[in-house]
Amino acid sequence: MSTNIITEAGHVALKEELDHLWRVKRPDITQKVAWAASLGDRSENADYQYNKKLLREIDRRVRYLRKRLEDVKVVAYSREQEGRIFFGAWVEIENEEGEAMKFRIVGYDEIYGRKDYISIDSPMARALLKKSVDDEAIVRTPTGEVTWWVVGITYEK
Structure with missing residues (x-):
């Protein structure tokens, strides 16, 4: 669902x-x-x-x-969201190998045709919610747990 x-x-x-x-x-x-x-x-x-x-x-x-x-x-942007990851955030993350990703956390209906959007229901988004810059997020994947660090958070205002 x-x-x-x-x-x-x-x-x-x-x-x-x-x-x-x-x-x-x-x-x-x-x-x-x-x-x-x-x-x-x-x-x-x-x-x-x-x-x-x-x-x-x-x-x-x-x-x-x-x-x-x-x-x-x-769900509209609110100033209270600044500094933490919530719905609508553009998030930059990096792992131990130096791989970096940038994407926006959006609703299910918005992800199609976009490589830079992920669903709020995805394991990655769930692991990142409420995190701040420099926080660690552990994402459970079928191949095991992967650790990512939050590098940047921005919102479209």
């Missing part, structure tokens, strides 16, 4: 995706389905079958986004 929180930027992105699907993509595909249907035999019409399938996928995503936007709670 994912935590039902999202950043302000993530909320805006989901609303924009919903708006684009509903106002631009869906009418375009609906028009193509109507055109393909007017050609006659639908059972052997590849245009009709493909666009009908695409329309079902769009409708499924629209339903999901509408429900999700109702369920999620937008």
Whole structure:
């Protein structure tokens, strides 16, 4: 089960995706389905079958986004967060081998298509929550425990 929180930027992105699907993509595909249907035999019409399938996928995503936007709670930046890791933080960490990583802790719906975002529900994020700069975080992984040190914390204001 994912935590039902999202950043302000993530909320805006989901609303924009919903708006684009509903106002631009869906009418375009609906028009193509109507055109393909007017050609006659639908059972052997590849245009009709493909666009009908695409329309079902769009409708499924629209339903999901509408429900999700109702369920999620937008978590805004607060000055009390400064100096510690909380939701929405950009975190820089380093391990014993000198490997460094920088990422932002965000909601489940925001991580797709982004290599620099991790979910608040991930083991890494859970281990880092409430840590400060120079704190040690032990992350449990399938291969064992890994120790990371917090190098930097910033927030988008």
